[in-house]
Amino acid sequence: MKSQCLIPIVLIMLISLFSYINIFDNEFVWDDHIFILENQDIRSFSNIMLFFSEDFDGLYRPLRSLHYTVVYSIAGKNEFLYHFNAFFFHTAISILIFLIILKLVENRNIAMVSAFIFAAHPIHTARVTNMTAGFDLLGIFFMLSSFYCYIKHSKENVKGCFFVSLFLFLLAVFASEEAITLPLIIILYEFTFNKETFIKKLKNDIIAKYLGYFLIALLYIAVRILIIGFRGRVEEYLAGNFFFTMLTMLKVYVNYIWLLIFPVNLTLFHEVSPVKGIFDLKMILSFLVLIIIFVVWIKNHKNKIMFFSISWFFVTLIPFSNIAPIQVFMAERYLYVPSIGFSLLLSHGLFSVYKIKSRISQKLVKGAIIAIIILLLGFYIAKTIDRNNDWQDNLTLWSKTVLTNPNNSRAHDNLGFTYDHMRQDEKALEEFEKAVYLQQDNFRALANLGIAYAKVNRYNDSLIMLQKSIDIRPYHKTYDKIGLVYSKLGQDEKAIGQFEKAIGLEPRYAKAHNDLASAYASIGKFDLALQSFNDATRIDPDYADAHYNLGILLEFLGQDELAQKEFQIAFELEPKNSLYRKKIR
Secondary structure, eight states, X not given: OOHXXXXXXXXXXXXXXXXXXXXTTOOOOTTHIIIIITOGGGGOGGXXXXXXXXXXXXXXXHHHHHHHHHHHHHHTTOHHHHHHHHHHHHHHHHHHHHHHHHHHHOOHHHHHHHHHHHHHOGGGHHHHTSHHHHTTHHHHHHHHHHHHXXXXXXXXXXXXXXXXXXXXXXXXXXXXXXXXXXXXXXHHHHHHHSHHHHHHHHHHHIIIIIIHHHHHHHHHHHHHHHHHTTTXXXXXXXXXXXXXXXXXXXXXXXXXXXXXXXXXXXXXXXXXXXXXXXXXXHHHHHHHHHHHHHHHHHHTTTSHHHHHHHHHHHXXXXXXXXXXXXXXXXXXXXXXXXXXXXXXXXXXXXXXXXXXXXXXXXXXXXXXXXXXXXXXXXXXXXXXXXXXXXXXXXXXXXXXXXXXXXXXXXXXXXXXXHHHHTTOHHHHHHHHHHHHHHOTTOHHHHHHHHHHHHHTTOHHHHHHHHHHHHHHOOOHHHHHHHHHHHHHTTOHHHHHHHHHHHHHXXXXXXXXXXXXXXXHHHXXXXXXXXXXXXXXXXXXXXXXXXXXXXXXXXXXXXXXXXXXXXXXXXXXXXXXXXXXXXXXX
């Protein structure tokens, strides 16, 4: 490694560490429970083929699932190691950005400050501080590594770099679909920095240089459509149709730019009102802002860094632009790769000031620029540390999110779910009712409200809410909840029917097998109960409650030795559980 790179890389590592030093004792929050704690698929390498042949929660990222499995095999449920995984890849990506920009602009200072800005920017907490989102960084790392290898091939004609780049791109798209923009980024790079050569050789080189990347992208799209269909997690456009969704996205683009410039009041969910007509004032103002940016972009097309930075921002936002409908209009985590363009543009702008001729002493200007950079990084690091604290635990995260988004149904639903786990039933019920009031078709909130009603013995209201949830989206966990309500009412046959529906939708949902077993046991069908309990523990060997329940049944059947083994497993999985401890002899 060249000595000119060593100091910047060490500084990037330190800035990244200072920014995220306080994340390592944060608990599992939000979707960490779905993708890590409750995801039995990642607990065995025998499921590798499953990752490639099926989706998970509407996502098709097989290499990310494999990454989960690798980390889980090392870390288990150790929060520190999951945070280290995200921190490691964020730091590695920040270093990669320095190396890429150094190749692009051949200016160490611009490359170094760009990487500093990226490493510290608070907007990235949505990807780095959240353990689950941190696994997306694997695909981004492969994407940027592929781009770096391509630049070395293009600029230095390094043997083998082109094929390494293609291979890394293949890994990238199967780890995170946002990497699919790389072929456009490569063309943008050639057009910006090698324009004359690019135009002259375009016809001759298009097959040799670019077709491979587009074929890999098409391969991924074809496989993804085959596995989960074209749209994936949602079927409908958020604004009702494609046209109004695209108009709404104009507001989102401007909001993204604002957040990069002023990263304050960061939140997990951003409220974006769908455009319902062409005379929406915010949409019109956003359109005018984007027109101004477009004019600046065109007028400064000879300024290679400005042209490339602005283009990078918009190109890498394509996967999150709702061209194919996604779950939300806007999320801070979507800015991770686009912010590279912002970081480069800001760094370039700061150093461009130094080149302006003026009567002021150049030493004074240089000192002022250094002071601005230090103050900016200090502000970013402080804001990042502050935002990291919001992710401390579920109660902190959702209380903060509700505070910043009082009209967001999902935020209230998650806060209610947190209170429910804390056994604060009244507070949970209040939050679930708010969530449903704010969004009548929030099927998760309806299901949670149904269970909350059951806890206060409002069983008719409970079943009504749960059925409304099913009418909106047939979901395996909701069927399981309906089954639990019927079990409470002593209607075991109906309960069994609901548990079987849950298993029919998701055969690997261990909880439904456990609940089905309990229902069978309650009506004396002990052979079926044993089979279902064994299914639950086979699917999820770390499911302590299923082991305990199996032990209870075995004890009832007089099989004390086998029962003790199950009690011992349950206790080892959850040694703080006093109920399990009492059963150990």
